Amino acid sequence: MKRFAVKTQFITVSLFSLGLVLSSPTQANNALPDIGGNAFSTLTPDKEKQLGDVMMRQTKGQLPMVYDPLMDEYLNAMGNQMVAKAQDVKFPFRFYWVNDKNINAFATLGGNIVSHTGTLAVSDSESEFASVIAHEISHVTQRHIARSVEARSENGPLTMAGILGSILLATVNPEAGMAGIMASQGLAQQSAINFTRSNEQEADRIGIQLMADAGYDPYAVPEFFNKLAEKSRFANTQLAFLYTHPLSQSRVADSRLRAEQFPKRFVADSQDYTLVKARVLARYHYQTKDAQSYFLRKLAEPGGNTKANQYGLALTYFDDKQVEKAEQIINKLRQQEPDNLFYIDAYTDILLAQGKAEQAMSMLEQQYLLKPNNQVITLNYANAAIQGKAHRLAVHLLRNLLYYRNDIFLAYEMLADTYKAMEDYARYYEARADLYYQMAVYPKAIDDLNEALNHVGKNNTLENRRIEAKKKQWQTELNRLKRL
Structure with missing residues (x-):
């Protein structure tokens, strides 16, 4: 997912591809x-x-x-x-x-x-x-x-x-x-x-x-x-x-x-380790230009022309808005390993930066059929759907992922944004409440559930009961923690 900032009343975050870095040290009532x-x-x-x-x-x-x-x-x-x-x-x-x-x-x-x-x-x-x-x-x-x-x-x-x-x-x-x-x-x-x-x-x-x-x-x-x-x-x-x-x-x-009680033996690094390290260096450790210089230098060293260094350089090109250079590298890597999640994630970013949301969705749909509960595929697919205005598909993907694993912070963030774009404010406030709950900010979470109830309408009995039940559960949990 292309780097951008998501701002709401309660939190400011920035996203690199599908990486969200949250910093909110002075939240109220937490x-x-x-x-x-x-x-x-x-x-x-x-x-x-x-x-x-x-x-x-x-x-x-x-x-x-x-x-x-x-x-x-x-x-x-x-x-x-x-x-x-x-x-x-x-x-x-x-x-x-x-x-x-x-x-x-x-x-x-x-x-x-x-x-x-x-x-x-x-x-x-x-x-x-x-x-x-x-x-x-x-x-x-x-x-x-x-x-x-x-x-x-x-x-x-x-x-x-x-x-x-x-x-x-x-x-x-x-x-x-x-x-x-x-x-x-x-x-x-x-x-x-x-x-x-x-x-x-x-x-x-x-x-x-x-x-x-x-x-x-x-x-x-x-x-x-x-x-x-x-x-x-x-x-x-x-x-x-x-x-x-x-x-x-x-x-x-x-x-x-x-x-020394164990026999000495060679233990090779996994490819995932080398790719994760390249990702950390490119997006969390160095500034973009510095990271670019680092990977160019590494690639020029004897034995340095590795997939990890190529991948790291591609990320720095993308973050520096040199999308075509990033695409050239990622396409070569994908030819060798078309199902590699690191390369799929980077290629999704590239397609979305080029305004090709439908092509990204088509690619990710095939991957999703193979790995329906994988958060990398699902979050990329949902992001492509959001960019392509396929909001109902995004909601379906995100809700299924949260049903499988209910602690994925980024999924709640994306879900809230999607509901807001759909002008479904009852579910938007409920998704916000879930975000607060993920940070144990119970008063704010309960306040947002009350706001969701205001948008549900009195005639929707089932939704009212469901949200009231969630609010009661969170209040009970808070009371239990106080008694520990």
Whole structure:
């Protein structure tokens, strides 16, 4: 999808192809319910999952999340490949991206794991990036976060809003965030550091085993640690990752010893990794002109004429409005791999930029028949339908996708835009309400449901009852969270 800005009364977003970057740090009425310390003293897996889900939805409204279906598919496939090898998995895992050039990643309650785009951008292999994700998975399976929350609750009143605030602050300003966590909980600095080091060592140990079991190279762990240490040594301030994941010499040495327990073998990067990295560099890490220079330089190097570098250059040409140059590259790549989702996504953008919505729809219809629940195909198809004024088709595609998976933020955004274009304001406000709900902004979500009811009309009994039932469900959920 061509890059453009979508503006509503409640949110401003920008989209690259099918990648949406959301940044709304000062939304009104978005404070989480206050949850007292007693609720955390017995944080069961079920309660952890409930709290983790609402915390993750709230995080979506506070950090610049990346809603890019190609990147989302890759990260969740890779993450869950390792989760499948883990022990003590008590709930499904979900993986997310934050648009941030700093090297960092973090896990929250309930199996939600977030990686900065910068972490992948600086990785030199898929195994290096996998080592970070495996480490965060291990924090969750070993219940480090849940135990930390329980321990802090014993030192005084604890609120979910306070925990979330510290997590977000640590992500944006790690040094201030760690200080905020310790100050807010009144914990001794040394005991907090010791507790963290113990968790980090255990997460390293479990994570290395996860990587090896999932087919990645465990030797990438000490290699990535050494890279972080080198970068931190020459930086003015310590890396964000090292504030939230303290790196001692003993930890580096320990990771090397653990990796050496596994036989050395060559582990090739997957093509999806190389294409996702090219996408991140082209659209999230560098400015367009800088990215263009980067890929031209890489292509000129010995062995650099790869599909990933060609793809990355095509993206920079498209973003620089050099559509014909982008088309030439993508057409060559599509001749070799006509069903590659990365190339289909880029070619859709090109066709729509050329005003060829019907041709894009025809191409995507065939792909949709083969992959009806794939979010990359469906969202591209829906976008082409919107551009081609086939609004009812777009609604059909988006609603089916949300029935299959109801947490796709971009689908709600596109659905709201489509209903507004159709002047169906009842469903437009309901789609807006769903967006607010995705960010755990319950008061705003309920307000928009009330606005939807105003547009439904009193005679439409079925729709009135359905929306009233949804409003009651959300109010009940909010009340339950308050009682946790």
